[in-house]
Amino acid sequence: MYYISIKKEDWHRSLEKLLTSHDIFVPVKDEFSLDYEPFRLSQAENIAYNTPKPATPLKNFFLPVRENVTSAMNNGRPRIIIGAPNCDVEALGLLDEIYLDEAFTDPFYRNRRKSTILVSSDCFSVNNHCHCTSYGVKPYTMEGADMALLSEGDYIFLKVISDKGEELARQLSSAAGVNDPESLLFADQRHEKTEALLAELNRGLPDYQATGEIIRRAGDHIWVKYASKCVSCGACTTICPTCSCFLLIDKPDFKKVKQMDACQYPGFERVAGGEDALFELPHRFRNRYMCKYVWRPQKFNSLACTGCGRCIEACIGKINKNELFMELT
Amino acid sequence: MMILMASDTVNIYKPLRATLGEVIEESPLIRTFVLIPDEKFVFKTGQFIELAVDGVGEAPFTPSSSPLVTDRLEVTVMKTGYVTGIMHELKPGAVMGIRGPYGRGYPVSEFKGKEVLILGGGCGLAPIRSLLFALEHMKDDLEKVILCYGSKTPADCIYKPLFSRLNSIDKFEAYRTVDVTDDDWDGPVGVATALLDQIKVKIENSVAVVCGPPIMMKFGTIRLLEMGYRDEQIYLSMEKNMSCGLGKCGHCMMGEFFVCKDGPVFTYREIKHNPEIWK
Ligand code: SF4
Ligand code: SF4
Ligand code: FES
Numbered sequence: 272m273y274y275i276s277i278k279k280e281d282w283h284r285s286l287e288k289l290l291t292s293h294d295i296f297v298p299v300k301d302e303f304s305l306d307y308e309p310f311r312l313s314q315a316e317n318i319a320y321n322t323p324k325p326a327t328p329l330k331n332f333f334l335p336v337r338e339n340v341t342s343a344m345n346n347g348r349p350r351i352i353i354g355a356p357n358c359d360v361e362a363l364g365l366l367d368e369i370y371l372d373e374a375f376t377d378p379f380y381r382n383r384r385k386s387t388i389l390v391s392s393d394c395f396s397v398n399n400h401c402h403c404t405s406y407g408v409k410p411y412t413m414e415g416a417d418m419a420l421l422s423e424g425d426y427i428f429l430k431v432i433s434d435k436g437e438e439l440a441r442q443l444s445s446a447a448g449v450n451d452p453e454s455l456l457f458a459d460q461r462h463e464k465t466e467a468l469l470a471e472l473n474r475g476l477p478d479y480q481a482t483g484e485i486i487r488r489a490g491d492h493i494w495v496k497y498a499s500k501c502v503s504c505g506a507c508t509t510i511c512p513t514c515s516c517f518l519l520i521d522k523p524d525f526k527k528v529k530q531m532d533a534c535q536y537p538g539f540e541r542v543a544g545g546e547d548a549l550f551e552l553p554h555r556f557r558n559r560y561m562c563k564y565v566w567r568p569q570k571f572n573s574l575a576c577t578g579c580g581r582c583i584e585a586c587i588g589k590i591n592k593n594e595l596f597m598e599l600t
Numbered sequence: 601m602m603i604l605m606a607s608d609t610v611n612i613y614k615p616l617r618a619t620l621g622e623v624i625e626e627s628p629l630i631r632t633f634v635l636i637p638d639e640k641f642v643f644k645t646g647q648f649i650e651l652a653v654d655g656v657g658e659a660p661f662t663p664s665s666s667p668l669v670t671d672r673l674e675v676t677v678m679k680t681g682y683v684t685g686i687m688h689e690l691k692p693g694a695v696m697g698i699r700g701p702y703g704r705g706y707p708v709s710e711f712k713g714k715e716v717l718i719l720g721g722g723c724g725l726a727p728i729r730s731l732l733f734a735l736e737h738m739k740d741d742l743e744k745v746i747l748c749y750g751s752k753t754p755a756d757c758i759y760k761p762l763f764s765r766l767n768s769i770d771k772f773e774a775y776r777t778v779d780v781t782d783d784d785w786d787g788p789v790g791v792a793t794a795l796l797d798q799i800k801v802k803i804e805n806s807v808a809v810v811c812g813p814p815i816m817m818k819f820g821t822i823r824l825l826e827m828g829y830r831d832e833q834i835y836l837s838m839e840k841n842m843s844c845g846l847g848k849c850g851h852c853m854m855g856e857f858f859v860c861k862d863g864p865v866f867t868y869r870e871i872k873h874n875p876e877i878w879k
Contacts, residue, residue, distance in 0.1 A: 340613040374861070375612045375846040516850030519613070519843055523655035525697045527613050532849070540851065542841045545680070546814070548876070562853070569856035 272413075274455060275429050277446035282427045283315040285443045289351065296332075298325050298354035298392070307332075307354065320354065320422040321395040321461075323410075324579060328512035329359035330366060333383045340519075340529045344378055351439070353390040353420065356579070358403045360391045360415040362512035364573030369515060388435050391416035395461045397468045400580025402593065404469040406479040408577050411462050423457050476593055477600050479574065483564040485599045491553065497595050498556035500588035501535075507582035507590075508533035508559065513575050534558045560592070612846055615652055615697030616641070620690055621672065626758035630723075631688055632664065632676045637698060640670045645734040646705030646727060646837060646865045650845050651675055652697035653690070657683040660842035662864070663701075664726040664759075666733035676726035676758065702845035703864050706809065706835060708734050715744040715801050719820045721792045721812030722756070725749060727837060728811055729759055732766065739771055746799050747774040750792030750816070754778050754785045775799070792816060793823045803828045811837040818878045821868055831869035838863050838877070 277285070286295055287310075295310035300319035306326040308314070332352055370380035393411035394401075403410055412419040417436035421428040428449065431440050440446060449455060477485060508514040509531065516539075518532040532539065535555060541547040549555040567575035583591045618641075621634035635651075643649070645667045652658035665674035679688045690696070708731075716735060720728045728747070735745050747766060751757040757776060766774040775795045777788040788795065792812070808829050810820045817836055824834050840852040840859040847861035855874035857863060871877050 341611065344611075369848050372847060375848070376610075377846075377848065378611055515848075517844070518849065518851075519658070521652055521655055521657045525615050525617070525652065525654055527615075529613065532851075534850065534853075540841050540853075542839065561855075562850075566853065566856040 273431050274449035275431060275440055275443070275446040276426050276449050276454070277429070277443055279422070279425050279427055281445040282443070283312055285445070286310050286351075287312045289442065292349065293388075294348050294350045296350070296352050296354075298322070307352070310353075318354075320420060320427075321392050323394045323396065323398045323401055324356045324358070324581075325354060326581075328510060328579070328581065329355045329363065330512050330515060332387065333363075333366065333380055334370075334515055334517075334531065337528060337530045338379065339522075339526060340379060341525065341527045344382060347382075347386060349386045349388070350383075351388045351390060354392045355389060355416065356394055357391060357410055357412045357415075358401075358408055358577040358579040359512045360389065360412050361403075361408045361574060361577045362579070363415060365513045365567065365571055365575055366515055368571045368573055388418075388439050389416040390418045390420050390429070390436075390439075392420045392422075393458070393461065394465050397465060397472060398580060398584075400583040400591075400593070401469060402473045402476060402578040402580055404466055404578070405473045405476045406574055406576060406578045408574065409462075410465045410469060411458075421458050421461070428455070428458065473593075475597065475600065477596055479564070479568070479576070481600075482596055483568055485596060486560050486564045489557075489560075489599055493595065493599065494553035494557040497590055498553040500590050501552060501556050501586075502588060503535050503537060503552065503555065504587060505533040505535045506585040506587065508535050510581040510585045512577060512579055512581070513563070513573075534562065560595075613699075613844075615650075615658075615699045618673075618696050618698050620692050620694040620696055623690070623692060626676065627755060629679045630676060630758050631679075632674050632758075633687070633690075633696075634672055634674050635696060635698065636672050641673055641698065641701075642670050643667055643673070643701035644705035645708065645730045647701035647703050648842065648845070648860075648864060649673075649675070649698050649700035649702065650842070651677075651687075652699070653683060653686050654695065654697065656686050658697065658699070659683045659687075660845065660860075662727035662730065662837070664729045666737070667705075667730060668733065668737055676723070676729075678723050700845055702842075703860055704862065706731055706734070706865055708738065711735070711807055712738070712741040713805070714742065715746070715806040716742060717796075717799070717801050717806055717808045717824075718745070718747045718749075719792055719796070719808060719810045719812070719816075719824070720747065720749045721816040721820075722751060724812035724816075724837070725751075725758060725762075728809075729762060731809065732762075732772075736769060736772070739769070742771060743805065744801070745772045746801060747772075748777075748792050748795035748799065749775070750777045750779065750790075750795070750812075752779045754782055773799070791819070793820050796823055796827065803833075807833050807835060809835045809837070814839070814878060825868075831872055832867050834868040835865055836868055836871070836877075837865050838871075840864075 391412040419430040618637040624632040852859040
């Protein structure tokens, strides 16, 4: 791992050049939201680096909402995705465990992972519901992405993490290696500041493991209470960077369409005979919590909740999972 | 340089085509489909497949035929919903799609030297028939095979000739019961679990296989434990809403397990910590 730096305008000009061979996405801020958009040089001043967090979870780049999975493999153009926060990078860990599983590798997911260069961006501020550090996730990237970006003044600093990142670094002709440790002091300061903000914001919130214990022991009344405001819209799962359940739909000529699905929708576990273990709303509601904090942790090495806070922002019932945890603590 | 791996060319979502041969009417609601796959199809008994009606949908089934036969397979389908309803209308010659085989079947080689007790109910007889074929093939290595099976009514019991045939095989014993009797029935009435009272089995050298509706699995397991079976001697075949079969889609989750991949056959020991199993 090493750092390079490049003047912001040169960085944007390099990206412009890379557009001939790559699709490039950057986080763009407008008056309503922050989200990924295709890179355009003319819009470069609206790119919001180091700001949490794009509305779209990173998973959407790898698991489209709907796709034909019996079609010929689309080897598409290589992509550069810039600006993913570390909570989203961390979330790819679980998706990789599931979709790159050796016994059954999903060829579509694998191709997209292979053809994507991921440039994450360290968080220099926090949003209302950010709580990554409570679950042991740093607000900056050390692994899992190909590069991590830090914007400081007129310069972009890039932490080169992987071989793919190195390849991209080689194509940035006006970038230079950073040899003076002093010039990186700002990074540590930024990281410390963000971590302090997160600690302050989430004081008393149980860590990931403790949350699992709490959830496992939670009585029915908790689920009935919180589920009473849930309308099963599935927004919490749709927006979650680690939720990746899907439905296979049959189309004529033995085509199969894979469509994102969620345990929060009625009928998710209904079997042909009619039994449905998740028929009751409180059970269904509890399932998401059990999955994230109890079951997936028993089965996988990666986190099933990286503390991005999107589910809290997205819920039209204003259900805040962290309030539920605090109530049980 | 990129090395092309087998997995680079395999599409895990693509079905294999199979032509429907004979359709056997087992009962008004149950039919057995004989399928001739385009390629040799190898499975282990207890594994399942996803069977698709073109353009309509697919559903999980455990083949009811012998795992030793690879040029055709049989799937017994009860009409329970939309997809199975359309399956029942299919005529020989129809082309269907097969994905699989998926999951972990019965570890039959571990049954060597043992007495195998099989407790079955309702539609559970389909996978059990496949298991019985496998056990028959290795009967020289087994001490005994006992089948206790219960159906709702005498007419609901499919593969009727199976019982007389089993009873004529050396080392095999088969018992039947029904919940509700009719004029022609002179056998026992009651749940399958009650048949366990009349059998002789050396529990310490035995394994028990339970396959049937959830309620039977639960009470069957409780009874076996009372009889002295240890948790690891009891094999349960779990039924869940299987969809992808690949350990990805999440529809078959039972606690931390993907039933499609970690199961569908589990020992009771593996899953007993999980209160979700009887749901
Ligand atoms: S459960 Fe909520 S906070 Fe956790 S990763 Fe998913 S959307 Fe983010
Ligand atoms: S976003 Fe809120 S209302 Fe919608 S399914 Fe999730 S918890 Fe329920
Ligand atoms: S059936 Fe899809 S994960 Fe098991």
